[in-house]
Amino acid sequence: MRTVNGAAILFFFHGGTWLPEVAASRNIVAVATVQAGSGSTAYARLFDDASRFPALLKEAESQAGIHFGRDMLGEWSAGCGAIRQILKAPDSYARMDGALMIDGIHSDYVDGTPGRLESKIGGENLQIWPLLARDAMAGRKSSMVTHSKVFPGTFVSTTETTDYLLKQLRLARRAVLKWGPMGPQQLSEARAGQFLLAGYAGNLGAPSCRPIAQSAVFLKWLR
Helix, strand or coil: CEECCCCEEEEEECCCCCCHHHHHHHCCCEEEEECCCCCHHHHHHCCCCCCHHHHHHHHHHHHHCEECCEEEEEEEHHHHHHHHHHHCCHHHHHHCCEEEEECCCCCCECCCCCCCCCCCECCHHHCHHHHHHHHHHCCCCEEEEEECCCCCCCCCCHHHHHHHHHHHHCCCCEEEEEECCCCCEEEEEEEECCEEEEEECCCCHHHHHHHHHHHHHHHHHHC
16 A cells, blocks of 8 residues: 555544535545434444444545545534544544544533533543643644534533633633634634634524534644
């Protein structure tokens, strides 16, 4: 199997109709997409067997006939369950160079619903993200997270999970006000090394999904 300098592949997990192939082609990146239904748990279950992702990567290289020098993960919304599960395996974590989380990360509330005064976030599903972010901050990997203002009610909002992440990292958001590519308005960001977190306006389904259209720009940053 030959090695092609700069050859990269993106494994993208999402439950929508958007086509990540468009973003990948604009960045000259091979892409493999996976849809597993609704809910992050459905995506996590795909990789309960830690050997499944390395086998998927090996198959992709076999089909392409090349060894990829840069391996990346991407997701929209519930697809974060797949990335979370993949990165729990030390071998898979070591091989991954970058990860893009669009309108993720997801988690649940300790008591199943938000609290009246203060919500308690279940931390088990959030443990891998500070590790990834710290490696990105140190320049060992690349990591980008975007979130909207959607408040689902039945599970933790992406604003809450990113607040949790920034607290773990001891990073603060800075306010920004600018139009991103293809329309969504960016309101905040936190950046350190190769870690970037961007917050967008939008508290309804359609507006919150507009950052998906920016994925070509996001992927370019991740590379």
